[in-house]
Amino acid sequence: MSRAASLKRWPGWVLLVLVVAGLLAVGSTRDAGARTPEERVEEISKQLACPVCNGETVYESRNPSSANIRAEIKAQVTTTDATDDEIIAYIVQQFEAKTQLVPKASGFESLVWVLPAGALVCACVGLFFSFRRWRRNVDTVPDDADRAKVEAALAAEPLTEVDEP
Template structure:
């Protein structure tokens, strides 16, 4: 009768134990990492600490907000849902990039419009400068100064003629 080597049996048991063991919560992605929390936090500003993104703000208020992000992530909320929750709770001013509606549209329209207008004005100015330079330059007939070239041209003209 064929007998299984003992080390193979041990290996099989170990494999079974590993496969059947409960997977830790962290491995399931239920416990969000600091990086995951900060990825959302850096897109938010709390009204208490103006101009400091939530991911680096050291105040207690901001710590509480980051904890809320962590809880929402753990509950399976998406980034957009979390941001929307913060907007509903604390207003649109918490967003690092304002939503593209209402007067906020100016933020998105004006800079490219100003850039295009500037480029157009620059182009027109350069074009008018160029035209002015061309008009200002006197047309000087080319006079060969080199006696050798003069002789060469004279010879060519004679041959053509």
């Protein structure tokens, strides 16, 4: 067996999985540093809709009202100990910001989260039954036992000549 072929056997894959797990663990858990105030302002402003624009976030919008909200978020971030959620609640209350951009996970709004999950489950169930049906079709192909039965039957009752009409 060549070296390349032996590398591709299962030990090579096990090594690969271990390396991937290690790299992901190192990369995803290492300290990226505390969020800067600018990063917090950015993240919060992406959660809020511009009160006077057409479907833009406070982060995207260049409207003066959005600029005012960004300034207020920055002031809250730099001068208070409020969490992101508290700042969002404050901004919604102070500026009558039309809405948050993330639907709630309760009540009727939760449907927007639940329906995709339901659709995925339905699709998976549908695929499961489809493959089972297809598998059953494949299983109807005669196997050795079937062939043996046919041969035995043919041996017991040899075909006779049929007279032409």
